[in-house]
Amino acid sequence: MYENNDPRTLAYVGKSVLRKDTSEKLTGTATYVSDMVLPGMLYAQVKKSPHARARIVKVDISKAKALAGVRAVLTGDDLDYRIGLYIVDKNILAKGEVRHYGEAVAAVAATSLEIARKAVDLIDVEYEVMQPVLNHMDALKTDAVLVHPDLGSYEFIEAAFTPVPKTNIANWTKLRKGDVEAGFAEAAYVVEREYDNPSVQHVPMETHVAIVRWGARDKVTIWSSAQSPFTVRNLFCHTFALPLGNVRVIVPAVGGGFGGKAGIHLEPLVACLSKKAGGLPVKLQASREEEFSLLPCRSALTYRIKTGVAEDGRIIAQKMEMFWDAGAYADYAVNVTRASGYSASGPYEIPNAWVDAYTVYTNKPYGTAYRGFGHVEFHWGVERHMELVARTIGMDPLEFRRRNALHPGSITLTGEKITSHTGDVVACMEAVARSIGYGKLTAAEKNRELATGRKIGKGIALLQKAPAMPSNTATAAVIKMNGDGSVTVNIGLTEIGQGSTTALAQIVAERLGFDIGKVHVMVDKDTESDPYDWQTVASKGLIMSGNACILACEDLLRRGYAVASHVLKACVEDLAHDGENVYVRHDTENCIPWRSIAIGYAYPDGKGIGGPLIGVGSYIAQGLSNLDKETGQGKPALDWTFGAHGIICEVDPVTGEYAVRKVASAFDVGKVVNPALLRGQIVGGMIQGLGTATCEGYIYDDAGHLLNPSFTDNKIPTARDLPMEIETIVVENSQIDGPYGARGVAEHPMISVAPALGNAIQSAVDADLAHMPIRFEDVWRAMHDKHPIDNWITKTPAGSCRSDPAARIHTPDAAISP
């Protein structure tokens, strides 16, 4: 929205207003679905597959059904519904075949958790174990086992996705810009390499949980720890062929999401159990172990980049091939593939570009959205590769990036022209480079090296991301004035910790000119009473719901002025207002308090006028388009947010052990709405990015069993893992269509932390890293093994499902045209 954003005149936007949801969260009274118990509620448990791929020969539920207290038992044969966000490929319970370790095979609802657990133990499943396909590069071979032999018959969204029947390719996203082969022919240098990373778990502190009551006449109520109540409703109704009005989704406080609670997850299964149990409410909460394998993770990626560079360091051509490991079901991975495909180069101008991005089915727990939506994964490749290219051509990596980074006038991969209002990635880079003293060591740092024997390295990495969403993504806000002149704001965007509730309250208070204490934004969401919002994902909340709130404020004021105009006997054009009154500009004592017209005005003689003041604002993404399926050209991005991280690390040159001493992070956020909230997003995301960079990731054995589904074996950062120094920097080039100039920045802090660390380690000890996470032993190995390309691949521990060189001769084309 075209709002004034002069900081001198803003009362709330730009201020560290305290969070609106802390009274409950600080006292233990905020209600999460985990905390809820309904009258008559049953408890569900799931029987899970111990195999990665097996035929289900027989499921014997007789002993479970006979157990006292068991109210419902379901197997795949009982249910004939398939679900899927973009490709409808998943049965609610496995039918005929299990496709990954941890997949749900049967489920029970009982009067207590203990009975449900016992009942699940009493279910006997006979399997015929089959050879799984675990490595996504192997899955592309012509003789590969097909995870979904019936892929060609599945329903899917044709405007955006291209499954390849009779292969394991769930989607193939293409992008073609210019003439990439001509570019390579012209290049002075061509540098090619492959980068990879494993699957990773989101680790929301509250595991997935849903309570569903399937009532009479198919009226269904769902309480869910979900990011997106309206998407849960839409997909649920699609699956069960129910009218939207039959299903109500309620989302109270949510204990973290990070993308893992977007889409739809436990709700359909729990609903079927409730229906089977005669309509009693049923609750299912994932255990932490189930969170790793019953529920989805982040996809693994193998990213191959070939870059052609001119003598002066300009990139002329780049070919990018992404191989996304979807796991057993497509879920969000196909859209991660699409969004990563059109952003594949990172924030650089590539005149001749070629992208093939594949989503590949394997027999592993499936991938979904995770903070960054693919950008954390592929920026590892892009930003390690930019470092490698710069070093190969003998140019300073900072200067190399400066020459190739997007700037006003640049054309993106999809043909969009960058303007001065798109954001400034170079400004972010220069800021973090200054902050870490890039390119040299201070006297103190040199002394420290001498004293400790450890080497200090400095690295930077850039990043970009736009919301990955349908071109017609929409949201709305409803602002209701209360009898005391305060307002209550309803939006469909959920509060999963990101702080939107507070930031939107600031925007409403600012636009209305009301005291922030008079602005209440509802935290609990209910599809029956809140206006539609597509999803709480993609860093689109602030920009889209912010705009909807501004429009709703304007509507509310318009309606208030219409009533006040009658009461004050003045033209609407002559009216103005403050937080207390509407008044006549040239006669300020001729005024009426908001509270007197809030729910309708009564004249002294008792006659009424007006009625409850309610403002409505609807906002839909402007000017976006579908991408051409052959060339990838079009406009996918509501807004681009650019940023950079700079890292100083200290590495033991003998053992490869390292410590992160400083992280500086900068983002062009357009406009800071709340500095403290923003810092929470930046530091929180950066530390989550450090987890991905240093230690997190799924490890499997040769049979596809997940070996580390727990906090014992899959560590996440703790307070002790913080860098010694953290600096958070902002650049503010207004987003013209953002609320007060703001753009989204929730996912971005997690992106490119890993390559900044990799680049810093390389500058310290010349360890050339291509695989993340970067464990100490990887650094040691890279220091000792100078074989340039595949040192990290050939030294892979058996069974960890990484790319092996033999797989690389089998290109996807071979699989597509047998």
Add this chain to the structure above:
Amino acid sequence: MRINVTVNGIAYEKDVAENRTLLRFLREDLGLTGTKEGCGAGECGACTVFFNGKTVNSCMVLAVEANEGTIETIEGESSGGMLSRLQEAFDRHHAVQCGFCTAGMIMSARELIHHTPHPTVDQIKEGLEGNFCRCTGYEQIIEAVLDVTGGYTAKEELIHV
């Protein structure tokens, strides 16, 4: 087994199964759901409560062990409708995002302050290392603890360039 336990100053006499954890006793038998379960394996600290004056992971303690004992939970942290100084500091420093780790985090912070009234940053990090937070990145939590213990020096949230 019948147990007598004092929770947040209130005496309870309850029958509990011998295998019931203190966490489930608090949440399900007493309705004190402010204490959360994050992993059920003593790894994440979301279920931290005071047991006879020391913090424990309540998912790793049996309710029967608390017989004749004293428990304090997040529900006892504020009083008379007013937040404690520690809670106020968490609010002021935006040390809460999704809020699921908050109860355990406040319990661990309180124990740290009890032992070490003026902790250094490193001591705070050590004191809170058993409590996972996936949202905040811990920095604002550390500042909140510094603030309430007198070690906080105000600084700008962000550097503008």
